[in-house]
Amino acid sequence: MLYSLLDNDKMVSHITVNAIDFIVLGEKKRFVQFGTVMTDEHYRNQGLSRVLMETVIDEWKDKCDMFYLFANDSVLDFYPKFGFAPVDEYEATKKVSKIESPYSVRKMDIKNVMDLNLLYETAKDTESLFALSMQNNSGLVMFYCNYFELFSFKGNLFYIQGLNAIAVADHEEDTLILYDILTTEKIEIEEVINVLATEQTKNAILKFMPNNSENNEKRLFKEEVSTLMVMGDKGELFKNNKLMFPILSHT
Known part of the structure; x- marks a missing residue:
């Protein structure tokens, strides 16, 4: 699902949202993954990504078990504003x-x-x-x-x-x-x-x-350019069970 903001016919900010079903420790769960979070460089610092993030969270909070994303290491300070925190993965x-x-x-x-x-x-x-x-x-x-x-x-x-x-x-x-x-x-x-x-x-x-x-x-796994971030207290799932998202589930 695509969430975008337009200025006339020009896309200026965007988030891709993927609702993915998983079997987690034997139980079926639906997780929502954020991807391709971006804003046109000429429209930055106007809160456009915040509008999209808050819209997605509000629409999906009662329809999924967890929000997560793989953040580029250059923007790790952006996502904690919405309750996301880095989580370790293990291989x-x-x-x-x-x-x-x-x-x-x-x-x-x-x-x-x-x-x-x-x-x-x-x-x-x-x-x-x-x-x-x-x-x-x-x-x-x-x-x-x-x-x-x-x-x-x-x-x-x-x-x-x-x-x-x-x-x-x-x-x-x-x-x-x-x-x-x-x-x-x-x-x-x-x-x-x-x-x-x-x-x-x-x-x-x-x-x-x-x-x-x-x-x-x-052993602890660390991607070279991105970090798994999970919203709220759901990160305990990874900490307690040493989990990892299979690479073909990344978006």
Whole structure:
């Protein structure tokens, strides 16, 4: 949803609002994410962004469980005026020892119609494997996967036959970086890690927090250019449970 202020036919201030359903620690929640908060440089310091922020908060406060955003580090002092506060995110890591896998894996081609349809159908009905999993938002997944080159990560899409799972992953030297897993069935994340690992893989970094994280170490995650901010006391959810928003849920 787009919220904008116009001067005649010119857009001068804007906020994008995304209502996203998540499964959070086994419970369904609706979170509202603010994105692309901006004002034309010739119209700044007039309170236009404040008008839009207050309008969105007023319209959605009774229709969602939490407001959040990823703030550019240069404007972190703006959002506390509306009750937002920085929140730490945590990623999971683990040691990897490659063992023989009964499953096969192939790299997907997003320009291939069959792979594109497979991605859409899988994202549409994906299972919740994480402590914080996005639901019913195939459109956002398709957007990201079509435009990987626009973002700071270089995830690749892999289809794991036998698990009917799509992994968004990359390799950096001896480390497997697993950004997301899309699957219509309940599967074990360790099986995904094992089939993607090479003989050189010694470590795995999970850009999400698994439902069962007992076999993983948790460490503080910090994006280079932005910070997660949550409105009100909802940040306690992240502090107490060491959560992380999967990267494909960012807007």
